[in-house]
Amino acid sequence: MSDSNATEFTNPSTFILLGIPGLEAAHVWISIPFCAMYIVAILGNVAILYIVKTEPRLHEPMYYFLCMLAVTDLVLVTSILPKTLSIFWFKSREIDFSACLTQLYVIHGFFMTESGLFVAMAYDRYVAICHPLRHSTILTNRVVATLALAMLLRGGIIVLPYLLLARQWPYCRTNIIPHTHCEHMAVVKLACADIRISSYYGLFVVFCVTGLDAVFIALSYTHILRAIFRLPTKDARLKTFGTCITHLCAILAFYIPRLFTSLTSRFGENMPLYFHILSANLYLLLPPTLNPIIYGVKTKQIRHRLLRLFTHCICASRIALEPAHKGSQGNVRYILETPFCFRVEYLLHYVMSDPNTTHFTNPSTFILLGIPGLEAAHVWISIPFCTMYVIALLGNFTIPCIVLTEPKLHEPMQWSYCKKNIIPHTHCEHVAILNLACADISISNYYGLFVVFFVTGLDVVFIILSYFQILWTIFNLPTKDARLKTFGTCGTHLCAILAFYIPRLFSSLASRFGENMPLYFHILSANMYLLLPPTLNPIIYGVKIKQIRDRLFRLVTHCGGNVFSWCCGSQAELKADRVPGPLP
Known part of the structure; x- marks a missing residue:
């Protein structure tokens, strides 16, 4: 060649x-x-x-x-x-x-x-x-x-x-x-x-x-x-x-x-x-x-x-009860629908005794109910489950393939740090630590990008899809007051979402395009996107949700009243101590 x-x-x-x-x-x-x-x-x-x-x-x-x-x-x-x-x-x-x-x-x-x-x-x-x-x-x-x-x-x-x-x-x-x-x-x-x-x-x-x-x-x-x-x-x-x-x-x-x-x-x-x-x-x-x-x-x-195919493929295993043929004395046939789009009928058990019997002797099969109480939401719950399954399969399959085809990775997965031990940050941030390694850290960078785009990105996609359905339902309501009232129930969640993703987006853009910005600006923005959501979430939910707001107000009033009563009681006791007793 x-x-x-x-x-x-x-x-x-x-x-x-x-x-x-x-x-x-x-x-x-x-x-x-x-x-x-x-x-x-x-x-x-x-x-x-x-x-x-x-x-x-x-x-x-x-x-x-x-x-x-x-x-x-x-x-x-x-x-x-x-x-x-x-x-x-x-x-x-x-x-x-x-x-x-x-x-x-x-x-x-x-x-x-x-x-x-x-x-x-x-x-x-x-x-x-x-x-x-x-x-x-x-x-x-x-x-x-x-x-x-x-x-x-x-x-x-x-x-x-x-x-x-x-x-x-x-x-x-x-x-x-x-x-x-x-x-x-x-x-x-x-x-x-x-x-x-x-x-x-x-x-x-x-x-x-x-x-x-x-x-x-x-x-x-x-x-x-x-x-x-x-x-x-x-x-x-x-x-x-x-x-x-x-x-x-x-x-x-x-x-x-x-x-x-x-x-x-x-x-x-x-x-x-x-x-x-x-x-x-x-x-x-x-x-x-x-x-x-x-x-x-x-x-x-x-x-x-x-x-129908998508719904059938992603839904978790569920059990449908069908009445048996006439003359079977109330026996029940169970049909198990698997998440792999194949409908397999299983004759699990024909109860030969009383239909109310609940005890079995060494049953050959068990019935999985999924999440009892949330049967109506099984399809929606299966979406993040299915997403995690796909990500787990693709991610864990990709890593061995990369390791097998990349000779530089045929060694113990342990970075050697031979540059210095000074981290220019307020905490042990992932990339800040890896930048100190004297090795090829491209696999860590690629995995970080994978997490940002495919995990966080999928979260954003699911949130957007959910709100498309919500808005579609709201716009179909008959009156303006009903639409505003219904949309108002989503205001706190939207504010919390914005408080979470906007600082993260700002930090990412600053990291990508702000090469000429001073280092302290990047460190401050990295701290802000981690600290702002925990700080703003209780304020947002405390201000926007009436029940929490009223309960918080009563709690503050009660605590303030107790403190005021204690202060007044202490002052009264002090004055009583200072009053001279009757002369002998």
Whole structure:
């Protein structure tokens, strides 16, 4: 293997992907939204596939095309993001020449397939609205399968010249690709040959293939709009057009980032390289991330099924009692619903004696009640439980992986402190201590960032979601007085939340952007965000909550009265002692 910093090669066996040149220091930060998009894309598209498969009402051409779109999105993100994240996290930049060309072919091939699927979905909407009576006869299962196969073959055949031309060029300049993945032009530009044919073919694909797809979609929607405007009533027009909203949103999420990237590539010559690389990643990653969200939110059937699936998956194990069949003398059958979305019926026990019997002799099973008294809140309680479970799994799985793949961590986890023993702080703050270590403390820094973003961040997300539901309920109340009174019950909690998070946010921003500020400012802000909430919370709740305020006032009055009585009694006793007794 040749040195990656050399400048002359003869058909290198490997390429070096640099990630995002110019933003190397921010690779870990950039990886957070990239990883989030990958998780959303995987979970969202797998959920859509599962819902369409298990819901007989969704076995229609529109949802078959949606399943093909989900599969395409899964392949697209999986071909890009694992390697990109390995560059960001583990600096694994090398990629084999054949693997690079395979990645190039898969990315562009499935991107063209997705464009073709949007054309097929536009045709489905055209037939459903313009020829509704013939929809089931025109778009049979065989026709749908043929269209899907044609779009897949079209994408593979159109992109095949990319692969063949890139494979034949000699590469003798460098093996360094300034990108996160093997993008077509980024690879071809490394060739020491006349690559105009590759450039011209790339332009042909963009204008004649993707452009024709856009034209066909526009023609389909022209006919659809004409058919909609011919409908007699406004309600019918809105209802019919509503069936196209999800498809239109998905089309915009697919073509607008692509158009933006093309315009910046053509006219943004003065823009930094990292801007072009980020935009090139976004136009490939945004559609797979947004498509399941768009279809999950806008399609009623998927939304309801997804809600039931989510509720079923996150709820804790619960026990439902069903009356047994008639003639079973009041016996009870218990059905245990597990949190893994599988409904398993267990015949736990048929009480052969009196139904009120409560004693068993060595029962073969036990019944777990969950949290008695809070059965109605089991679903809500399961949310933080499920969150802690996911964080525990991901966090504890990530740490062994990092330790195994990082040779510097193959040692006892104990920092050596050989700089000095002076901590410039008022207390033993985490980072202030670690800065004294004479070792690589990046794992501690990364874990600190993980705690801030994924733990504290999730807390903020749950609080925001809760208040969205609260505000929605409040705005549905009939009168203004009822709304104000109900919202007033949340005032103390909101004040306490602000008193907790605002100093923390201020301290974080000062630490991130206040490099020129004196050290004492950072230490004071770090103390304030720890000390203000415990100081303000009793004041907030004591002032805002009437019951606490009244009780506190009575307590203060009572204590003040006792002190006053004691003082008055002491003065009276003193005066009595000073009064002379009767003369003998």
